[in-house]
Amino acid sequence: MSTTRLLLLGVVRIFQPAYGYQLRRELLSWEVQHWANINPGSIYTGLRTLAKHGLLQELEEGAGHKPGRTSYKLTADGEKEYFALLRQALWTVEGFRPDRMQAALSFLWSLRRDEVVAALESRITQLEQRAKAQPFNERQILQDPGTPNHVLEMLRISDARDRGELEWTRAFRDRVLAGDYGFAGEPPDWTPDPNVAAHWRTLPDEGP
Template identity: 80%
Template sequence: MSTTRLLLLGVVRIFQPAYGYQLRRELITWDVQHWANINPGSIYTGLRTLAKHGFLEELEEGAGRKPGRTSYKLTADGESEYFTLLRKALWSVDGFRPDQMQAALSFLWSLRRDEVVAALESRVVQLEQRMKAEPFSERQIVEDPSTPDHVVEMFRISAARDKGELEWTQAFHTRVTEGAYSFAGEPPTWQPAPGTFPYWNVIPDPPD
């Protein structure tokens, strides 16, 4: 749920005010239905839920409530919640929820470089600690007579993810400290090609 909330708040923050159908289409181009396990049809429900909780403001088009004709922008509470979720995803390692870091990567540019560097250093330490403890956790599983022998492979696949993430985090940290990418308060290093986003000026009818 926190990953979904971060993605919805983050994409609204980029394009606000934006219509639900636009936001849904944008998130689908990020393939969130695959790596974040978000059903595209639930995006509208998620936006309405965030509005109900005071994180988004709904801006109606006309007097009616046509599907896809409500636009959204972040409230002050939504802005605060966005940064809370982003920092939680960046600073915390959860081997069973790799989607959290995937979502954080989508919005790291809204943090300053020094915080990103510090968070990556913290993630390296957390991952190293997890890997140091893994042999003992594996031994406990293997030696427990009440645990089926195949269960250890579930642990080993998680350990393999930790190893791969540690290698990536160390390399990513090096790239960021050497000046790669742009972050809050810095001149952008990337600009969309002219004409990339012309469809944001056209509000299509939502699908049937």
């Protein structure tokens, strides 16, 4: 749920105030249904749930209270929750939940560069520690007569992912240190084409 919540709060924060249809279309352009396991049909429900919990404000509703015609913006509590979830995803390595870091990457620009560097260095340390522990975890499995030996491969595939992420994190940290990308308090490194932004805000015809 935290990945879904971060994505919903984050995309609202980028485009607020924005209609539910626009937010759904934007998230689907990120292909969240594949890497974050978000059911496209649940996006409206998620927005309404966040509003019910006081994290989003529903600004207006069209005729018939259609979820796609409701516009949203973050509340003060939603802003706090957004940064709490973003920092949790960035600072914490979770080997079996790569979707959380991938979601965080979508919103790193809302943090300052020095915090992003510090968090990446923390992730490097965590990943290095996980690599050090790997041989001992394997030895424990081999010495435990009640654990099937094929469980080793479950550890090894996780270790392979960790090592790949470690290599990427070191390189990404170096790019950030070298001045790549734009972060909070800095000039943006990218702005959308006005024509694209106008198209993005176009709502479909409601029909008869």
